[in-house]
Amino acid sequence: MPDVLFTPYPFRGDCQPARSTLLLLALGATLFLTSTKLTAQPFSTSWLSGGVLIRDATILTAPDQQHAQTELGSVLIDDGKIKSIGSAVNAPVFARVIDGKGKFVAPGFIDIDSTLAMTTTGSSVAQLTARAEDGFDRFDRDALVGALKSGVTCVYLRPGPALGFAGLGALVRLAAEGSTSVAIGQVLQTEADLFLNLGATQRPIARVQLIAAVRKQLDEARDYRRQLDLYQEELTEYEQQLAKRAAEAKTAGDANVEKKVAGTDAPIAPLVATDLRPAQDAASAQDLQNPNPMQAPPSPVPSPTPPDGSGAGAAAAAPAKDAKAELKKPTQPPRREDLRILLRALDREIPVRCEAHRSSDILNALELADRYGLRLILTGATEAHLVAKEIAAREVPVVLGPLEAPLDMTDELLRRVADNAPALLRAAGVAVWVGSGAEPFSSRALLGRAAMAEARGSGVESIAMVTSAAAALLGVDSVGDLRVGARADFVVWSGDPREPGAVVERVFVGGIEVYVRTETAF
């Protein structure tokens, strides 16, 4: 046997470790680590990868968007996604393990009606092109941490409070900045919906004028659509005509070449190179005058123009010249960003979220949806219970605003709140949601409001309302649930989040821990 293996000291005379000794040490360490994991659970082929494992917690989910369910188990996250979940989860060797005994793991809550970290107080002038994401302060740590401490990891932000079409709402995820654990706002959808504010307490004449203005804008958008369609038709025809001319010119040019081959003395006209130039120059000049991305690119096929004025070529070119003079490129309608946004709503690409409180305003909103084919979501909806049948007939979802009126009934709007509105709406077949509302720090109110709505007959359990049901309303399926393959946006609670004493201990967004409770235990 080689002496080096049995040398009593691991080092040679020059104090360098023997190579074989180092190999033995490395092998031993690997076997040790593997064996400790093997004794804990079955051997995993992914033992070399990392990830985070929350072990032996109560997993709280609501997969059917109505009822919450719990099961004891573990959650393994890796590469920003949930890799494994349940009672039999293999832990990789190098995974970070968090003890979840006595804790609850729930999906990050989704606030479907929020003004979190919105820096603008809102303009009184409605702007279709206003974007909620432009008013969102992604670095407002106080607000973002406040939301995370309430278990909220995703919010819908409404644009300003202007009456009429107030702009585009945004969906924001409170994700980590790069590879750090600092949470900032990451915009998931910049144009989540188009927000229409019909107000609450205006005088009747103002409300009539507002609805008339909204209809006018929608009609204008329809007209714009017709202009765009007409332009497209004309452009298509123009291109077809150009192609036809080019084909004719080519035919005439070939005939010219054949004549040459047959024995004429006239040189073969360099049809392509020379003839292209004038048409190309004309097209370039036109592009410079109107450099619009919506403009169709100039046709690469020019009208042929023989340079030598030969008889056949001249005869072929003359009618082409005359026809080219007649052919006029259609004028593109001016670009209107505001109307483009309305067209997206008319095409049902994005929903229209309408804030309407009075029953008459709600009926106006429903009429707009019928007339223009809009995909409507009602928000606020203080008197929705009075027109529940109409809402149910159109299957319009409702995001309720105030759930109860103050004792002092002086507020003209709040005095109309019915405390059993969720039950009345549900009885009529209307689906009900709640968000946190319009206060800046009101993410703390989210779960409490959902619980109140449940108690007052919404028919949806509170956890479901702020997770899977909220995700379904917003049309996103990558958040709001704990399942294999979903984004690892979840929260570790000290207890059942529905109990008053439960607090958030850890928040993971995209698999990165963005919040850890640091206060000492009470």
Add this chain to the structure above:
Amino acid sequence: MLQRWPQVVRYVVSCACIGGLLAAPLDAQPRDASAASPSVFTLVGARVVKADGELYDGLAVVVDNGRIQRIELASTTGLPTPVELPAGSVLCPGFIELCSNLGAKNQNFELASPIDAEASALDASDPSSAHFAKALAAGVTAALVWPAPINLVSGRAFVARTHVTRDEFDCLRVDGPLVFSLGNQVLRMDREPTSRGRALALLTESLRTGGQQSPTFRDYLAGRVPALFVAGDVVDVESALTLFGGGLSMPVLVADLDVRATTERLRLGRELAARKAVAILGPFTFATPENKVRIAGEWDRAGVRVALAGGWPAATPTSLRQSASLAVREGLSLAAARRALTVHAAVAGGVSHRIGAIGSGLDADLVVWSGDPLRLESEVLEVYSRGIRVVHRAALRTPQRAATAKKDIDEL
């Protein structure tokens, strides 16, 4: 015709006598909204909130003629007229809303004089106001109504039950607490004090000589009437600790402090605890900064008796529980939160010898909740005032009201 007059008169008198005899029992005590309540009965089946704020299973509460006679084990045999409460429900003392303007009629504060100990909020409150019925339906069985605290001495608050019958308050206390204030709201340009220095001087003088001018002041200085002290800032609290030393009992502190430094909050808590102070905090909303809400838990752990206010009538019916729920989230224990709404609130109002806890000899002002009242989704099932059931949830959601709602939906 004239011969029949005596017969007619006898007939009318007879009817009047019969009517009077029938009406007499109706005036004896408030009517129950549903079936007549027996005078002695036992409430069983619910978890009971005792004076320490904890929830206990397996207990029964015996009520005798409007007072809590005793607490027994539910398994005890021979309990009088057991009333089975719904499974999962919680029997809790009625909450007490503090520092409210319930029923305030017009202006309930005096602007001319900075010191007016004799003004009474009772004279400016309307018992027929709808506020009280709503408060009762929200599980609040008593309220401390105070004059707006914009004077150095604003007058006397009063404590009354929210169950109002025949437009008359069922008062638990009419002689106070006396309301002291210090802070920017008492400084005015049209009368004294216009500065903090003058405000302190006036307050010191009034405490020294007030007993000579005002019966209420004399009662306060003699310890017969409690007091509230409204502080808007840390320096106001420090002033209160100084002003009310030397034999004067520390008034109940009504504090709305925005103190960011934890050490400062804890220091104040220790000083107040050393003076055996009671503090009224809140109302807390979801927009209240966390450092304001954390004071509740920090002071409670320091030994201060913490009570919570709900901000009525400007706030919603759940605002009182919302304040408690937010305080729990920021460190107040569940038991302390329940104490803040009940027993400590009664101490703050000077009526702890009458209400605020489920204890032998106290008035049977009780509320049956569908669950822990600190959970916002819990609802009031029943309310007892002086041992009489005055609110029943089935009555709130009457079949007629439900049918009306459905009819509205069908017709629209």
